[in-house]
Amino acid sequence: MSKEPILSAKDIEIQFSLRGKTLKAIRRCSLDLYEGETLAIVGESGSGKSVFTKSFLGMLDANGKITGGSIMYGGVDIAQYKTEKQWMTIRGKKISMVMQDPMTSLNPLKKIGKQIQESIELNQGLKGEAARKEAIEMLKKVGIPDAERRANQYPHEFSGGMRQRVVIAIAVACRPQILICDEPTTALDVTIQAQILNLIRDLQHELGMTVIYITHDLGVVANVADRVAVMYAGQIVEYGQVNEIFYNPWHPYTWALLSSLPQLGIKGEELPTIDGTPPNLFQEVKGDAFAPRNKQALAIDFEEEPPFFSVSPTHSAKTWYLDPRAPKVEQPKTIRLLREKMGHEEVTGQ
Amino acid sequence: MSEREKLIEIKDLQVSFGTGRHKFVAVDHVNIDIYKGETFSLVGESGSGKTTIGRAITRINPVTGGEILFKGQRISGKISKELDQEVIRKCQMIFQDPMASLNERAKVDYIVSEGLINFHLYKDEDDRKRKVESILREVGLLPEFASRFPHEFSGGQRQRIGIARALIMEPEFVVADEPISALDVSIRAQVLNLLNRLRKSRGLTYLFIAHDLSVVRFISDRIGVIHKGRIVELAEAEELFLHPLHPYTKALLSAVPIPDPELEKKKELLIYDPSIHDYSTDQPIWEEILPGHFIYGNQRELDQYRREIEGK
Numbered sequence: 304m305s306k307e308p309i310l311s312a313k314d315i316e317i318q319f320s321l322r323g324k325t326l327k328a329i330r331r332c333s334l335d336l337y338e339g340e341t342l343a344i345v346g347e348s349g350s351g352k353s354v355f356t357k358s359f360l361g362m363l364d365a366n367g368k369i370t371g372g373s374i375m376y377g378g379v380d381i382a383q384y385k386t387e388k389q390w391m392t393i394r395g396k397k398i399s400m401v402m403q404d405p406m407t408s409l410n411p412l413k414k415i416g417k418q419i420q421e422s423i424e425l426n427q428g429l430k431g432e433a434a435r436k437e438a439i440e441m442l443k444k445v446g447i448p449d450a451e452r453r454a455n456q457y458p459h460e461f462s463g464g465m466r467q468r469v470v471i472a473i474a475v476a477c478r479p480q481i482l483i484c485d486e487p488t489t490a491l492d493v494t495i496q497a498q499i500l501n502l503i504r505d506l507q508h509e510l511g512m513t514v515i516y517i518t519h520d521l522g523v524v525a526n527v528a529d530r531v532a533v534m535y536a537g538q539i540v541e542y543g544q545v546n547e548i549f550y551n552p553w554h555p556y557t558w559a560l561l562s563s564l565p566q567l568g569i570k571g572e573e574l575p576t577i578d579g580t581p582p583n584l585f586q587e588v589k590g591d592a593f594a595p596r597n598k599q600a601l602a603i604d605f606e607e608e609p610p611f612f613s614v615s616p617t618h619s620a621k622t623w624y625l626d627p628r629a630p631k632v633e634q635p636k637t638i639r640l641l642r643e644k645m646g647h648e649e650v651t652g653q
Numbered sequence: 654m655s656e657r658e659k660l661i662e663i664k665d666l667q668v669s670f671g672t673g674r675h676k677f678v679a680v681d682h683v684n685i686d687i688y689k690g691e692t693f694s695l696v697g698e699s700g701s702g703k704t705t706i707g708r709a710i711t712r713i714n715p716v717t718g719g720e721i722l723f724k725g726q727r728i729s730g731k732i733s734k735e736l737d738q739e740v741i742r743k744c745q746m747i748f749q750d751p752m753a754s755l756n757e758r759a760k761v762d763y764i765v766s767e768g769l770i771n772f773h774l775y776k777d778e779d780d781r782k783r784k785v786e787s788i789l790r791e792v793g794l795l796p797e798f799a800s801r802f803p804h805e806f807s808g809g810q811r812q813r814i815g816i817a818r819a820l821i822m823e824p825e826f827v828v829a830d831e832p833i834s835a836l837d838v839s840i841r842a843q844v845l846n847l848l849n850r851l852r853k854s855r856g857l858t859y860l861f862i863a864h865d866l867s868v869v870r871f872i873s874d875r876i877g878v879i880h881k882g883r884i885v886e887l888a889e890a891e892e893l894f895l896h897p898l899h900p901y902t903k904a905l906l907s908a909v910p911i912p913d914p915e916l917e918k919k920k921e922l923l924i925y926d927p928s929i930h931d932y933s934t935d936q937p938i939w940e941e942i943l944p945g946h947f948i949y950g951n952q953r954e955l956d957q958y959r960r961e962i963e964g965k
Contacts (some may be wrong), residue, residue, distance in 0.1 A: 347839045463699075492698040492864055497908040497922050519838045522867065522910025525917040545914045563842035564912055566867040570890075572843040573849070574871070580807070641913065 308335035310359065310481060311396075315382070316371035317354055317363065317537075321398070327584050328354045331372065332536040336481065341504075343516040343524040343545075346534035349581055352517045355534070356483050358382070361390035362397055388396060396426045399479040401503075403517060404488040405466035409458040416442070416454025419473050426477040441472040445510075446502060464495035468502065478510055485517045500527055521564060525549060530617075533557050536582050536592035544616030552638060553612075553620035555597045562637035575637065591622065599632060660724060660826055660858050661687040661710060667718030668705050679705045681882040682719070684939060687826075687858060694861040694869040694890075695821065696905065697879035703862045706829040706879075710860065711744050723826070742772060745819035749831040751811035755803040759816055766788070768822045783785070792817045792847060809840035814947035820851065830862045845872055851905060867909045870894055875945075878902045881927075884939075888946040898948055898958045901925045930954070 314625040317329035328351050336342060344352045357363055359374060361384055374382040376393070382650050384390055402408040410418060419438035423429055429437055435454075442450035444469040458466055467487065474482060484503060488496035504527065516527055524531055525545065533554060541554040550560055561567065562575040579596040582588050593596075594604035603609075603623050612625035624632045668680040680702040687693045695703040708714040709729070710721055716729040728740045747846050748754035755764055768774070775781040786796040792813040803811055812832060819827055823849060829848065833841045848870065865868045869876055870890050877887040878901065886899040897903045904925035911917050930937070935951040942948050942958055950958065 347837045493866070493910075494698055494904065494908045494925070497910075498924075501922065520910065521838075521912040522917070523911050525914040526910045549912070549914050560838065561912065563839060565841065565845055565871040566912055567844075568845075568871040570871060573846045574847060576842045577839040578843075649767075 306337050309338045310336040311375045314372035319367040324585050328537050340529045341514045341527055342530045343528035344532045350534045351537040352534045360394045381416045396477050398481040399474040400483040401474045401487045404490050405470050408470050411458050422473045422476045441476050445472040482512045483515045541620040547618040554622045556593045558635050562635050658689040659686045660689045662722040665719030668709050669717045679882055681885050691874040692859040694873040694876045696866050701879045702882040703879050707862050711746050713900050742822050744826045745824040747815055747819050747829040747832045750835045751815055765818050788817045788821045808836050826858045828860045885949045
């Protein structure tokens with residue numbers, strides 16, 4: 304990881320104004336993205352994972368703006384971009400996005416081929432027949448059989464999985480450097496989900512893209528990610544290599560997320576739950592945002608926000624537990640058992 | 654197993670929609686027994702007919718063939734009005750999307766007690782209030798929530814309201830149709846725990862409908878795998894996970910993401926190809942291949958499955 308990051312967000316703050324009040328959706332969040340890697344951002348709904356990544360593309364809603372920090376990309380601070388024209392040099396060309404729901408992200412009135420062509424014409428400067436050829440080429444690339452004929456069909460003639468393939472084709476049509484996938488498989492069946500994840504992986508190798516996954520499914524994370532960042536209440540609270548996050552996590556929120564998974568539950572026992580609700584981001588958060596929901600919170604968690612402590616050169620967690628002065632806290636049973644327990648079982652399906 | 658009381662028996666069930674050229678068979682020759690006190694899960698992809706089976710039991714979708722027995726009594730097709738009322742009371746349903754399944758214009762008080770009102774299951778207004786209050790407490794909500802509207806609640810709380818609405822009827826059998834797939838990860842565990850706790854305290858029997866096999870393993874006693882309207886394999890939960898036989902079950906299991914990076918990266922994705930079955934001459938049957946482990950296949954396939962069992 305001595306490589307230079309291709310995108311580096313530093314101390315990003317994003318605020319939304321809602322009915323005269325300010326909501327701090329992202330509170331000083333930093334992230335480095337390295338070339339060729341797959342980074343997964345996990346967290347519950349409302350943790351800010353979508354908002355954070357949308358700011359890399361200038362796709363925040365009109366009432367939201369970046370109020371602090373910088374996003375360095377290609378030697379320029381894109382957080383300073385103001386106009387659509389500036390953003391259009393990046394959006395779709397360099398960084399593009401796959402949305403969650405393939406049912407709503409396509410235009411129902413336009414033919415599939417035309418929709419892909421549109422993106423190609425806009426961003427690659429190809430016109431007419433050349434763009435059409437390229438669009439059909441893209442459809443083949445994302446595994447749609449009989450691409451010539453399918454390009455002349457409308458979205459309603461496609462199944463959910465096929466539509467998501469089309470959305471991916473549009474996103475990668477201009478060979479972006481970074482592809483952001485916002486819950487790309489949540490709306491799909493498990494069998495289709497596995498195929499789409501494989502497709503994204505193949506495209507990533509073929510086109511040499513860097514991929515950011517936004518998801519709340521830790522199973523998907525285990526499948527695709529090289530690195531994982533865990534988000535809570537507008538901040539990244541822990542990041543590291545995927546194995547470090549699953550087998551040796553340190554932030555209590557990561558513990559809670561992993562232990563509450565039904566897949567890791569022990570039959571006949573209650574699943575550990577995360578009680579309470581995330582903090583209200585209209586108000587200033589004091590101390591560790593997760594402390595009110597953490598049964599083992601330390602006194603200092605309520606007073607002062609913890610800094611990042613590093614566990615290994617690639618793994619850091621924002622929790623006082625790692626401070627040398629803190630009392631010794633044990634990782635929960637589920638986490639300790641994770642490796643052994645899953646290791647004992649046969650890999651299902653084989 | 655056989656001496657356990659069968660609460661629901663589904664025999665040769667067939668459900669189809671439309672007629673003539675537009676006829677579509679959603680559920681085809683399904684045989685399931687659900688025992689009292691167990692959680693039986695139906696797993697399959699969208700469009701496989703799993704929800705249709707649940708809706709056929711609760712008499713929402715009419716049955717076109719076969720029959721459904723509830724405590725030994727036929728409840729499908731034409732039945733007496735009294736029995737119909739009893740089925741509606743005793744078999745309740747919990748829906749997938751708590752954002753869509755609650756009446757936005759009604760207060761929680763009315764949503765929860767609508768069933769009581771329809772069936773006059775309360776003595777007086779005080780009695781009704783008391784019932785609503787106690788059921789709200791039981792599902793982990795506060796009694797004062799009764800005077801609020803659904804939009805004031807989070808997804809997890811709304812799903813609890815949906816559960817309260819089903820349980821106030823004091824059902825014996827509950828069809829839970831993907832009750833957690835629309836919920837946030839952090840809420841899922843709470844709702845699963847609640848369902849499990851209620852099953853124990855009230856002696857409920859569940860038919861749990863899901864597309865995610867990994868969740869189902871934690872909650873179910875037995876699992877049936879359904880594909881294109883047919884049950885292809887049925888077994889105890891652990892048995893099904895450790896020794897899946899049918900190629901579709903194997904494919905489904907291989908597609909489920911496991912939250913463990915080492916395992917997940919070693920895993921091989923299997924794709925199910927229905928054309929491997931040649932049923933043109935050798936007709937498939939529904940066979941109990943091991944005690945409690947049923948599978949759908951023809952003689953040649955069954956022989957192959959038996960060899961596979963011996964090989965293990």
